Amino acid sequence: MDSIGTPLLRMQGINKHYGGVRALEDVRFECRESTVHAVLGENGAGKSTLIKVLSGVVQPDAGTIELGGERVTFPSPAAANRAGIACIFQELSLAPDLTVADNISITNPPKKLGLIDHRAQRRIAEEVLARVGGEDIHPLTLVADLPLSRRQMVEIAKALARNPRILILDEATSALTAADVGKVFAMLKQLRTEGMSIVYISHRMGEIKELADECSVYRNGRYVASFAAGTKSDDAIVEMMIGREYSNVFPPRSAKVVEGPPALSVRNLSWEGQLNSISLDVRPGEIVGLGGLDGQGQRQLLLGLFGTLIGATGAIEINGVPVKVSSPERAKSPNIAMALIPEDRKNEGLMLPMSVRDNLSFAALGRFTRFGVVDRKAEAKAIDEMISLLQIRSDGVDGPVASLSGGNQQKVVIGKWLMNRPRIILLNDPTRGIDVGTKQELYQLLRRLAADGAAILFYSTDYDELIGCCDRVLVMYNGAVIRTLAGAELTEHNLIASALNLPASPTPGPGLAMAHAGAAS
Amino acid sequence: MSATDFPRAEGRRFWEGWRHTIGGHRGLLIAIAIFAVMFAVYGWKQPVGLTSNIINTAANKGVLLALVAMAQTVPVLTGGLDLSVGMVFVFTNCLAASVVVGGGVQTAAGIVAVLAAGSTCGLINGLIVVYGRLQPIIATLATGAIYFGIALILRPDPGGSVDPDFADFMTRSTWGIPSSIILVIAVVVLIWIPYRRSVLGRAAYAIGSSEQAAYMSGVPIARAKVLAYVLSGVLAAIGGILLTCITYSGEARAALGGDYTLNSIAAVVIGGTSLFGGAGSAIGSIFGAFVMRTVGDLLFVFDMDPLWQPLFVGVVLLLAVSTGSLRLLRIRNKLDLYR
Numbered sequence: 001m002d003s004i005g006t007p008l009l010r011m012q013g014i015n016k017h018y019g020g021v022r023a024l025e026d027v028r029f030e031c032r033e034s035t036v037h038a039v040l041g042e043n044g045a046g047k048s049t050l051i052k053v054l055s056g057v058v059q060p061d062a063g064t065i066e067l068g069g070e071r072v073t074f075p076s077p078a079a080a081n082r083a084g085i086a087c088i089f090q091e092l093s094l095a096p097d098l099t100v101a102d103n104i105s106i107t108n109p110p111k112k113l114g115l116i117d118h119r120a121q122r123r124i125a126e127e128v129l130a131r132v133g134g135e136d137i138h139p140l141t142l143v144a145d146l147p148l149s150r151r152q153m154v155e156i157a158k159a160l161a162r163n164p165r166i167l168i169l170d171e172a173t174s175a176l177t178a179a180d181v182g183k184v185f186a187m188l189k190q191l192r193t194e195g196m197s198i199v200y201i202s203h204r205m206g207e208i209k210e211l212a213d214e215c216s217v218y219r220n221g222r223y224v225a226s227f228a229a230g231t232k233s234d235d236a237i238v239e240m241m242i243g244r245e246y247s248n249v250f251p252p253r254s255a256k257v258v259e260g261p262p263a264l265s266v267r268n269l270s271w272e273g274q275l276n277s278i279s280l281d282v283r284p285g286e287i288v289g290l291g292g293l294d295g296q297g298q299r300q301l302l303l304g305l306f307g308t309l310i311g312a313t314g315a316i317e318i319n320g321v322p323v324k325v326s327s328p329e330r331a332k333s334p335n336i337a338m339a340l341i342p343e344d345r346k347n348e349g350l351m352l353p354m355s356v357r358d359n360l361s362f363a364a365l366g367r368f369t370r371f372g373v374v375d376r377k378a379e380a381k382a383i384d385e386m387i388s389l390l391q392i393r394s395d396g397v398d399g400p401v402a403s404l405s406g407g408n409q410q411k412v413v414i415g416k417w418l419m420n421r422p423r424i425i426l427l428n429d430p431t432r433g434i435d436v437g438t439k440q441e442l443y444q445l446l447r448r449l450a451a452d453g454a455a456i457l458f459y460s461t462d463y464d465e466l467i468g469c470c471d472r473v474l475v476m477y478n479g480a481v482i483r484t485l486a487g488a489e490l491t492e493h494n495l496i497a498s499a500l501n502l503p504a505s506p507t508p509g510p511g512l513a514m515a516h517a518g519a520a521s
Numbered sequence: 522m523s524a525t526d527f528p529r530a531e532g533r534r535f536w537e538g539w540r541h542t543i544g545g546h547r548g549l550l551i552a553i554a555i556f557a558v559m560f561a562v563y564g565w566k567q568p569v570g571l572t573s574n575i576i577n578t579a580a581n582k583g584v585l586l587a588l589v590a591m592a593q594t595v596p597v598l599t600g601g602l603d604l605s606v607g608m609v610f611v612f613t614n615c616l617a618a619s620v621v622v623g624g625g626v627q628t629a630a631g632i633v634a635v636l637a638a639g640s641t642c643g644l645i646n647g648l649i650v651v652y653g654r655l656q657p658i659i660a661t662l663a664t665g666a667i668y669f670g671i672a673l674i675l676r677p678d679p680g681g682s683v684d685p686d687f688a689d690f691m692t693r694s695t696w697g698i699p700s701s702i703i704l705v706i707a708v709v710v711l712i713w714i715p716y717r718r719s720v721l722g723r724a725a726y727a728i729g730s731s732e733q734a735a736y737m738s739g740v741p742i743a744r745a746k747v748l749a750y751v752l753s754g755v756l757a758a759i760g761g762i763l764l765t766c767i768t769y770s771g772e773a774r775a776a777l778g779g780d781y782t783l784n785s786i787a788a789v790v791i792g793g794t795s796l797f798g799g800a801g802s803a804i805g806s807i808f809g810a811f812v813m814r815t816v817g818d819l820l821f822v823f824d825m826d827p828l829w830q831p832l833f834v835g836v837v838l839l840l841a842v843s844t845g846s847l848r849l850l851r852i853r854n855k856l857d858l859y860r
Contacts, residue, residue, distance in 0.1 A: 057737065076736075076739065077736060077737055077738065077739045078739030078740075078741070079739075080739075081739040082739075089737060092734065093733075093734045093737035093738050094731075094734055095726065095727040095730035095731050095734050095735060095738075095799065096730050096731060096734075096799070097726060097729070097730035097795075097799035097800040098723075098726055098727060098730060098799075099541070102723060102726075102727075103727075103738075106723065106724075106727055106735075106738050106740060107720070107738060107739050107740055108720075109720060109723065114715075114719075115714075115715055115718040115719065116718040116719065116720070116723065118718075138537050138538065138541060140537075140538050140541035140542060141541050142541070158738075271853075272853055303854065303856065307855075308854055308855040308856050309853065309854055309855070310853045310854065310855060311853055327855070348856070
């Protein structure tokens with residue numbers, strides 16, 4: 001066979017824009033039969049978009065896909081499936097109210113007399129579950145009743161049941177237990193010898209080293225390089241993943257060392273296996289970043305602090321006083337004075353059809369209310385102050401907030417919480433999808449708030465931002481804080497290396513190996 | 522593991538399978554239980570006992586709502602709602618009172634025509650929902666008014682007739698069982714079960730459960746949704762034909778259509794189908810409909826004022842729905858409550 005010469009899959013010149021944002025530009029990707037091909041890149045490098053193009057979920061603006069030497073297009077996931085491409089997505093593609101067996105053969109169930117043959121379907125499910133190492137999962141269980149790690153095994157089994165030529169795993173192992181990962185790896189190696197082409201996306205370098213035959217690196221929506229696995233050092237790979245196309249103007253850090261008791265002190269916060277014994281301190285005037293790869297528990301940490309997680313354990317102290325934050329209402333009360341700027345501003349942050357003014361005063365109405373009646377004059381004054389402080393550009397602040405640009409909407413979300421005069425501000429990736437100008441205003445605002453004594457905990461998927469904006473960065477991995485970076489050691493290289501849970505690089509400075517952030521500073 | 526462990530492990534797995542099967546039909550089983558209790562009380566308190574006449578009347582009344590409730594179930598399973606089912610029911614009643622006449626082949630052709638009319642109503646609903654991208658609730662509210670308008674034009678005044686042999690056959694007992702019950706069983710065996718076990722039927726559940734996951738899995742979403750509404754139209758038309766047989770006439774009465782639409786939603790919920798879609802079955806809706814109808818009969822045998830009926834139906838509905846919210850106790854992230 002000439003499979004060495006011609007790749008099974010060849011994608012060339014792929015372009016994809018979302019509005020004005022470039023997700024992919026002139027990207028290529030090739031993979032062969034009987035190989036595991038690793039796709040590498042940091043957050044926002046375009047890996048997920050590339051996979052979505054390949055699996056028919058999004059349509060590229062330009063570019064070609066060749067499968068087995070023939071031009072193909074995938075207008076829908078169903079079309080990609082028919083061509084022999086099966087994808088195991090990060091966001092699960094299982095219908096929760098159906099049984100495991102129903103889900104596994106959802107589009108092509110076995111039939112008898114034209115009807116779905118439940119017995120055969122159950123047998124298929126049992127076989128394919130056994131193949132991936134999920135024998136413990138009963139095929140008649142509802143997917144909704146399974147824990148996340150079991151669902152992920154079903155997801156893998158479902159993709160496998162389609163007998164694909166190309167199997168894509170997009171962070172498919174992140175929710176699995178170590179024992180499951182072992183079983184899945186054994187299965188993938190077996191499939192490779194049977195001729196399957198496997199595209200493997202993972203942030204875990206250990207896994208990539210164990211599995212991959214070839215690697216391709218992407219950065220900022222562009223293709224960087226492909227090479228055979230084992231020919232580059234970890235350091236060289238990390239360098240390839242780093243790339244700087246623009247740099248933001250960041251305000252200077254405050255020179256003074258922050259003293260005194262922490263405004264927010266967390267000890268051993270744990271929840272549902274997604275947060276594992278997290279301890280941290282944030283002092284007034286300090287901006288502490290949360291780094292690490294997407295989905296390592298950063299969101300849950302912020303939600304846990306804000307009181308929306310049921311069954312979270314651990315201790316929280318505000319200014320040295322132990323408190324129990326049981327709900328967002330409690331979290332914003334004056335003696336805690338916490339604010340959470342949510343990531344999903346359209347659902348969790350704003351009431352889109354309501355006016356800018358109404359949105360701004362909503363979280364702080366208590367401040368202007370006397371005997372249950374809102375003091376409209378005081379409210380209007382506070383709103384005007386906030387609008388000018390944040391420079392919210394809006395022709396009519398009485399118009400619906402939905403008509404504003406993304407950046408201005410985000411300002412309204414932040415302004416809404418600042419109305420409450422919070423002393424602890426939690427931000428969940430607040431600059432995602434907003435323009436560079438607004439980003440800079442936001443950085444300066446954060447610095448100003450810190451200078452006025454606020455304690456800020458800032459999760460961002462943008463490493464530049466963490467480096468430029470934060471006094472310290474806690475890097476999270478698997479629901480735990482694995483490293484604290486500060487001062488000279490706060491570099492992009494170190495951020496990525498620790499996000500991938502690689503051993504600390506010796507080069508930039510000492511002290512990198514600090515084990516737990518809670519103990520730091 | 523020794524060889525003797527195997528049968529035990531197999532046995533455990535077998536029972537686990539049953540546990541899941543039962544767990545998956547919890548709503549249906551609750552509806553059957555409620556109905557069984559209510560009907561037992563009714564039969565016990567009934568002064569003259571359960572004569573075949575009484576059973577026939579009760580069955581006819583129950584089956585009418587059961588058919589409309591089944592019609593409602595299918596769109597609900599996809600996460601939609603069909604506010605036009607009652608109006609399709611009324612419209613096909615009016616149409617049947619004109620065309621299901623003449624005996625033999627002519628009557629059969631009339632029945633086919635009515636079913637075709639019902640499925641056309643459903644097809645229009647489905648196309649508007651899928652390709653017009655309108656919300657089902659408003660799309661079917663509008664089309665329902667249109668179907669009622671057509672019914673009024675067909676039959677401005679109550680009247681018409683129906684093949685008397687066919688009507689008698691449908692409203693009496695056959696082999697000692699009310700014909701209407703046989704009809705509903707036939708609908709389950711010939712329409713519902715094949716649908717439930719088809720790829721598009723499965724797709725309807727997947728869409729209601731998570732439309733995004735269904736799309737990602739390559740499920741034929743548009744076809745499955747359109748079929749759901751078509752099936753809804755056919756089932757409502759079967760109800761319309763039965764109504765014609767019972768009343769020997771057709772009548773375009775808006776209140777009747779509205780009543781059946783709202784009661785069908787209630788019956789679907791009592792029958793254990795989630796209004797969010799994805800879980801439940803038309804069989805549950807049949808029992809849900811019978812529960813709704815039995816409430817009135819129970820009030821009668823306990824000598825209570827019929828004015829109490831709406832109140833009691835409301836209480837039964839609330840109780841049935843509350844069992845569904847028990848799942849909220851398991852939620853670990855409060856944000857999930859609002860999703």
